[in-house]
Amino acid sequence: MGAEPSHPPLRSDARHNRERILRVAATLFAERGLDVPMAAIARHAGVGVATLYRRFPTKDSLVTEVFTEQFATCARVLEVALADPDPWRGFRTVVVEICAMQVADRGFGTAFLAALPDAVDVERERALADLAGLIARAQAAGALRADFVPADLLLVLAANNGLVTGSAETTRVASRRLVAYLLNSFRADHADPAAPLPPPAPLTVHDVR
Template identity: 35%
Template structure:
């Protein structure tokens, strides 16, 4: 048995699964890290994660030797999910709805996690994983765009590279207004979607009202105070 609670087999040189309590600690750390990095971004430390998980920082380091390894594991499934959703959208029969549904998913994913947005935009951690995800997503998203354009439902000057930038932009809007209206990004997604059509007879109903002048002032004041601007 190793000092960190891993039971090793005697003659085969392999390792049995983590002891039950060690695995519980690992899952507790991942859940805590998801909350900390989602709300505070990648500037949060392993000490912050340990406090949130209610374990000693040494326990965190035994499971994850550094922050990069924790971040990479934490967001690996989310990145894979973005690729999978893009592939599922490509199989949808309606080219327009396929593109719109993926745009909404990508925007909601970025809006819900500061850490994931930082990871995908800057690749400070998990560079190989992020680069792989981008390489996997690029051809699928390109096909979504081209299929909608070939069907005549998407303006011809729209590019596949516009998709992630729209998602990042809406994520930033969600962060900016999180103190007063975290769902306001849906309003701007609807405005953007209306602008993607080559032509239209009317405009879509906006799902979220505009911020009031008072809410705008609250957002401006709270945005410079990270502890209050995110909830």
């Protein structure tokens, strides 16, 4: 029995069209949400609607492709953090890196804070499980305050997502300062037993926009 035929590689122009569609879709999803019409994506990418549907037969297939790449990047950051022998440094690295990615690419925030197709939800839930592991590890080491909960990371992302200014550089600088303030407040040695936090809200990714 012969080997199964493989799919031929995309021609150069088809590959460039695909890359441009993904780039434009990520930008439009970040700016307008996931309700952007496919026709608008095709128009901004400079391709015909038929070309768009040839590359991505459904809206969900396009959304999945765009945000799967986002979570692959997130997974690499988490892998490095989980391997860090210093639990606080690992936790801090993830918060800093994810927030930096969020302001550099608004689509990354959308990926965490929007309703996505099931295939991407699985990747997101895996990332959130790894984040919960980082939190538990930092708390067990006595570095992260005991009343910090995973939903607090969603609050961090929501706050960081609101830092939209007219200048990308100003947004980046403001985000770095906000994240530094928040991380400082998360340290266990800065928690004030006389002023406990209010109870956490039962947030999920679908509650924060």
